Amino acid sequence: EKANLALILDRYKGSITSLPKEKGWLTESLYMYQGHWFPSNNLISIGTVMASQEVFQANPTDIYLVTPPKSGTTWLKALAFAILNRKRYTNISTHPLLIFNPQDCLPYIENEILRNKPTYMDANSTRLFATHMPYTSLPQFILDSRCRLVYMCRNPKDVLVFMFHFVNKLRDKSLDRITLEEAFEMFSKGITPCGPYWDHVKGYHAASVKHPTQVLFLPYENMKMDTANNVRRLADFLGYPFTVEEEAKGAVQEIVSLCSFKNLTDANRHGNIREGLPKEAFFREGKVGDWSKHLTNEMSQILDGITKEKFNGLDISF
Numbered sequence: 106e107k108a109n110l111a112l113i114l115d116r117y118k119g120s121i122t123s124l125p126k127e128k129g130w131l132t133e134s135l136y137m138y139q140g141h142w143f144p145s146n147n148l149i150s151i152g153t154v155m156a157s158q159e160v161f162q163a164n165p166t167d168i169y170l171v172t173p174p175k176s177g178t179t180w181l182k183a184l185a186f187a188i189l190n191r192k193r194y195t196n197i198s199t200h201p202l203l204i205f206n207p208q209d210c211l212p213y214i215e216n217e218i219l220r221n222k223p224t225y226m227d228a229n230s231t232r233l234f235a236t237h238m239p240y241t242s243l244p245q246f247i248l249d250s251r252c253r254l255v256y257m258c259r260n261p262k263d264v265l266v267f268m269f270h271f272v273n274k275l276r277d278k279s280l281d282r283i284t285l286e287e288a289f290e291m292f293s294k295g296i297t298p299c300g301p302y303w304d305h306v307k308g309y310h311a312a313s314v315k316h317p318t319q320v321l322f323l324p325y326e327n328m329k330m331d332t333a334n335n336v337r338r339l340a341d342f343l344g345y346p347f348t349v350e351e352e353a354k355g356a357v358q359e360i361v362s363l364c365s366f367k368n369l370t371d372a373n374r375h376g377n378i379r380e381g382l383p384k385e386a387f388f389r390e391g392k393v394g395d396w397s398k399h400l401t402n403e404m405s406q407i408l409d410g411i412t413k414e415k416f417n418g419l420d421i422s423f
């Protein structure tokens with residue numbers, strides 16, 4: 106994959122160097138492209154986004170799980186994977202979600218295009234992909250194919266806190282830790298991978314209003330508040346509704362429990378390394394509003410102000 110990535114980046118190098126550039130959260134740079142910031146050297150990077158736009162081919166039956174980074178990706182991947190594959194994996198104790206990190210149970214579009222052999226060879230089966238791409242940067246093929254997209258986002262304040270912790274875990278020991286003030290500064294200026302965060306949310310919210318049967322807007326907080334009913338909603342939207350028999354057998358609750366924060370955290374506790382991190386790093390608190398333990402009142406007020414201004418007149422709440 107690394108070799109492929111180098112080739113891809115090379116091809117787009119000329120157009121990348123002329124883009125506005127900022128220092129990223131680790132050692133990477135962030136480039137402004139089509140209104141959003143994309144990292145230089147992550148797998149999900151400016152080069153892979155450009156390449157996806159050019160070469161990624163969608164099937165109309167594809168399903169795309171979209172999140173801004175650190176906004177519930179792992180959970181959404183687990184839930185959708187469990188819903189779609191519930192007839193295939195009936196023995197919960199050997200379910201892939203308890204063996205692999207949910208992140209590894211389905212690919213990102215941005216990674217998929219780097220493989221020589223696609224993960225999915227069978228054009229007739231539903232393909233499940235994840236992506237962090239903003240709506241405006243999605244490969245045109247996906248939009249033209251009218252594929253279904255599920256969008257999970259989250260209160261920006263909780264996202265900032267997770268990013269701050271995650272980046273410090275990833276940071277090379279030889280580098281200083283990033284401070285909360287620095288993280289806040291970058292986040293509030295919109296300088297995050299695929300940010301500005303608020304614009305990412307607005308793009309998909311607008312799409313969900315315009316194309317409600319194609320785009321499901323599903324905030325993390327809603328999923329947290331009433332997981333069972335939102336799992337039903339998700340299954341209906343994905344075209345895999347629960348039957349009366351399944352309901353009677355408690356299939357919804359089974360998926361809720363399988364994908365619960367505790368269950369997945371326990372399953373990943375002794376997992377090996379992913380992106381240079383123990384797999385458990387993808388789980389932290391799993392709570393709504395944990396930001397209040399970390400952010401100052403002033404930070405909170407500034408972020409609330411940005412949210413109010415950006416979402417003015419829109420029906421978006423967390």
Ligand code: A3P
Pocket residue numbers: 172173174175176177178179180183263266267364365366367369387388389390391392393395
């Ligand atoms: P916290 O920082 O609040 O703990 P992503 O998966 O996009 O990186 O998002 C990370 C956030 O999702 C973290 O939030 C993480 O703990 C939470 N998360 C991961 N798995 C979850 C699950 N099964 N249920 C609820 N939250 C989960």
